[in-house]
Amino acid sequence: MxxxxxxxxxxxxxxxxxxxxxxxxxxxxxxxxxxxxxxxxxxxxxxxxxxxxxxxxxxxxxxxxxxEPMVDDSNTYESKKSNCNHVKEESVSICPTVDDLFFTPSSHRKCCLCLSYTEQTATIPEKARFQLILFHRIWDSKSARSCADHFIGKDLDPYFAITAAGREKLLLYLPDKYKEVINDLLRLSYQLGSGKTSFSFNLKNMDDQDCLAGTGWNMEQLQELHSRCAHLISSQCLSTEDCLLLFWVKLKTDISYTQLASLFNLHKSSVSRIFHNVAQSLEATIVLLYLGSEHISRENAINHNTAFTNTFFSDNVTVVLDGMYIYIGKSGDHEFKEKITAGRKKETILNS
Incomplete structure (x- = not known):
């Protein structure tokens, strides 16, 4: 035929x-x-x-x-955040069926989520593919590609709006895709049934008391810090709020990077990179504006004096400089060498 x-x-x-x-x-x-x-x-x-x-x-x-035009990257963080409610309204609370699922063919230049053409695409993580099925009624194959900025780590960006407009029903492609669809649904049901979903520590699942216990800040204070330094925090693994949460959990609890990696479901190197990135962001936006000699009055400085300082220096502003040992070479002067040599350490030292 x-x-x-x-x-x-x-x-x-x-x-x-x-x-x-x-x-x-x-x-x-x-x-x-x-x-x-x-x-x-x-x-x-x-x-x-x-x-x-x-x-x-x-x-x-x-x-x-x-x-068709290329993909427009003019969407800002605020515009994505404004679409968050729109995404939740489209999510259907009832259990989906095969008749409800949509499918969008893609290529190396076409994003299967925003339906735009771009030069840089990446394969969709398995966790994000399952989220598309459960929350957006969209099934995509393993080879489907999408814009990288639609994801935060292995999860879908909650601020990215996904609609069913311009998509075709999965039933039209089911004769060719039925094995892959069934395998995906079986794998998803197995993970949900066996409880193998990965634990993820994030800010949206915490209340004010949990936030205070984990970071030392309440939710309002942490959001205030986030509003000042979010534009300098960059990470493909976590949202900017969770990056700030990771930083303060590390300072509050003093747990290792390995333990933080388990809490946030990340690699150890990613945790270290995020921590230093947040530290640099806070230094540029918070530390220089609110710490230092220029941001404290004379009265407040005197109030920080200890009883020992007040006894010897009375009511004067006192600055304590912590010295260190500087290692130098041996001297030809025998008398000078005896004064600067430590017999216990067997090294020549100079107390600055």
Whole structure:
């Protein structure tokens, strides 16, 4: 059984067995092809059954790339945050069925989430793929690619709005994708049933009391710190709020980087990098503005004097400089050498 390619002036015959099972030989005509086919004078009434050879498919895909703009990176953090409620409203609380799932084919240049074309894409993490099924009713294959800024670590960015507009039902692709769909659903049900979901320590699951116990700050104070230094914190593993949480948990509890990596479900090197990044951000935005000799009055400085300082220096501002030992070479002067040599350490030292 053979079928003809629907492409303009194309006389290629498509064998039935290749057209159904081997995607290298033919493609089903998709919704985005309708305007391009109609512009060529081709009727699109039976698009669901029409097929196209790989050469024509590539030709129409190039036309689409020329007609559609590249992805716009002008979305800011605030605009994403404003769309958070919109994402929650689209999430359906009832259990999804196969009839409810959508599917979006993608390529190395097309993002399957924002449906835009970009030069830099990455494969979707498995955890994010499961979140798409549960919360957004969208199934994507393992080879599907997306913009890297749609994720925070292995999770979906909660501030990124995902809609079903412009997507096709998964049922249209189920004859070719049924094995992969079933395997994904079985793996998801196994992880949920066996309780193997990874533990993640984050700010959105904490109340004011937990935040105070873990960081020494209440939720309002931590949000105030975040508003001042968030623009300088950069991490692909955690959100800026959780980066600040990690920093203060480390200072409050003095636990190791390995323990922090287990709490936040990260690699040890990522924890170290985030900690130093937050420290630099706080130094640039908080420390220089609120600490130092220029930000304390004389009365407050005198109040910091100890009883020992008041006895010897009375009511004067006192500055204590902590000295250190400086190692120097031996001297030819025997008397000077005896004064600066430590017999216990057997080294020549000079107390500055």
């Amino acid at each position: 053979e079928a003809k390619c629907i492409g303009l002036n194309c006389k290629t015959s498509l064998k039935y067995k290749y057209a159904v099972r081997d995607q290298r030989y033919s493609r089903y005509v998709q919704e985005w092809m309708k305007p391009l086919l109609e512009a060529d004078g081709i009727a699109t009434t039976d698009v669901g059954e029409a097929k196209m050879c790989l050469k024509c498919y590539t030709r129409y895909l190039r036309k689409r790339l020329r007609s």
